Amino acid sequence: MKTKPSDRVLFALSLVPLIMVLGNSMVIPVLPAIANEYDLSALDTGLLITLFSVPAGAIIPFAGFLSDRIGRKKVIIAALVLYGAGGLIAGGAALFFAQPYAWIVAGRIIQGIGAAGTSPIAMALIGDLYPPEHRGRAFGVIESANAFGKVLSPVLGSLLALIAWYALFFAFPLLIVPALWAIARWVKEAETEAPPPFAKYKQDAVNVFRKQGRWLFISFLLGATQMFFLFGMLFYLAEALDNYTSLSGPVRGLFLALPLLSLTVISAWVGNIIGQKVERMKTFLVSGTSLTAVICTILPFTAHPIAIIALLFAGGIGAGFVLPCLNALITSAVGKAERGIVTSLYSSVRFLGIAAGPAVFGALMGRPFLLFWGTSAFCLLLALLTARFIHRPAQIKSKHGHRRLLLKPLPLVHKDSG
Template sequence: MKQEKKWSIVSLASIPLVKTLGNSMLIPVLPTIEKKLNISSFQVSMIITLYSIVAIILIPIAGYLSDRIGRKKVIIPSLIIAGVGGIISGWAAWKMKDPYWLILVGRIFQGVGAAGAAPVVMPLVGDLFKSEKEVSKELGVIETSNTFGKVLSPILGSLLAGLVWFLPFFAIPVFTLISVLLMIFLVESPKKKKKPVPFKKFLKQIKKIFKKSGRWLYAIFAIGCILMFVLFGVLFYLSSMLEDQHGIDGIKKGLILAIPLASLCLASYFTGKKIKENKVLMKWITVSGIALLAISVFAISFTENIYFLLGIFFICGVGIGVALPCLDSLITEGVEKEERGTITSIYSSMRFIGVAAGPPVFVLLMKASHQVMYYSITGLCMVAGLIALKEIKPKKAK
């Protein structure tokens, strides 16, 4: 690989890292924000939820625009918007007596920025490399960066909030500025060989893709949503259990939460290097990863021993970690470049739905009973595995 492309991947990998830090970094800080602002648990949860809802709605639009006007022309302004959102929320928390509503405005800006930046990275990687082997490898790096952000988030969020409770808001524009500079100077967009087709013709092409390849595309959308739903639900459950049952909080809790995320990160990296362009291998690694996840979730029901549970959560991370790069590669390599941004953005939107739904649904299941939660999530994982087994039959959509 040429040196320029190596720096391009480093630059692109910074974007999912920034996106993940911008949201997940605040999760361990939410109880502190609730106390400082004297607001309810529901109100503080909106700091995360609004971000996700805005991103879910706008991601497909960003994908479409990236197909029409170019990837960098969407990514760079989006990163700037996300940075502005961090400044708004941080300034409100620092200077205002009643900052809650302006903090939400800032979070909406961040959601807009996240929608336009992170989901466009996957199709841009597909544009930069001709070989499917290279695409799979570099998408593994991108997924690893995403998961590394999740590993770093609870630790960094706890550290910054320990200094000044609103400091995590101000960290976001710093991270986005670094990504903007990297994108401007180190990433060169591939030249478009074809002029963008008219909107009506574009819609017909998208409909044609879904008509011909809809089954495996819908399967990947559903599996991506389920995996992120289980991941964030399990993290929420682990966070609650550590604090309520074992009295562990602060930095120590952040370090423990990083364990399953670290296994996810490592699994994503090595899987991305292994799968190359082998789509059959991608399918079976995905099925195996989901099976491992289902078995792990079921095993949680047998004991509350903290060391056993941490081992199980580590295995959960591996199961999700091996599946995600395979899904990324299947969908990126299975769609032509002209529609790639739109299709992959829908996939990213589905993953955001899983992120947003995981914690509140786990709360409801935990209120019913922990056994209901274990068996329900195990069943959902089995459904995802069956979908992968039966429906993933990727072909180049034309």
């Protein structure tokens, strides 16, 4: 019988998504300073976000495949080192070169590649280490750490910019040190078994999507849409604060962070609830997605930053309902052998949502009804598809007396009970 790891293991793994999310969110407050320093266009500065997220989204499936074959811990440690190295390249270029933009972009791409092997693989590792009845709480903590990183990063980025706008890039390698130490010391992973031939691995992964592809596809869209809305709204709020206020950088960062507190708190609460009452997952998924739709319906009628912050705070509640449930469902959908690739594909889609959010919100800023009502309609469609195709999970006891998580009519837990 699989036993629950100690809390320090969960703490070590929770540092990974916290650090990873700083990669974009901490840079957003200093984008205007970078643009002014080097006379960059909006497209050029936007690429510093896009060229982090797109490589991460593209590399994540490969990182998942690699973790299935050589072990999760090895991939996470290597990815964190790469993530820190990218920060050193970007910061060093800004410090020593007169025209460092190309090198900063290169550093951001390297950071994105490193990010591909961090949070998604940590999520798969939790699926490996924790028995089904404890995964809900574990994923609630992980999603809360992710959200707390989003809360912390605008403030931290703004404070570091008081030293120099490029100081935040040097923060990345410093931040990974405690995470590397904690993971190397506390996280114990079972020896990786001899991996199956690639042809069999590929066939097993294809079979997962052939049998369970419909609800997995809907789940992927649910996660991507929440990331699209969240990062798009952060961009939208930053523009509103710039247009309607004259706040200093750190204060503006604090206002950007406030709406994300709800995501942090609700994610932890939902994780605890679904750990005890797994049948509530479907209710949370439908309710959270519907709440996002309602918020998007209201948003075109307000432009004041305080009203936007209040609505985005409510949006954090919706995301907090959805994201921990998706993490638990998707990591429990397959056995250990395919878990890395499936969770990595899910994380890849989430990263693409992050990359698309600011771009789409920026392009449609002048057409709020198209932007928000279109998003609202899509969320309502996803809520209906969730209600129809993601069947309510239930906990039953196996013949060995272990609780298993089922997604009727297809089992979420693979026959290897991993």
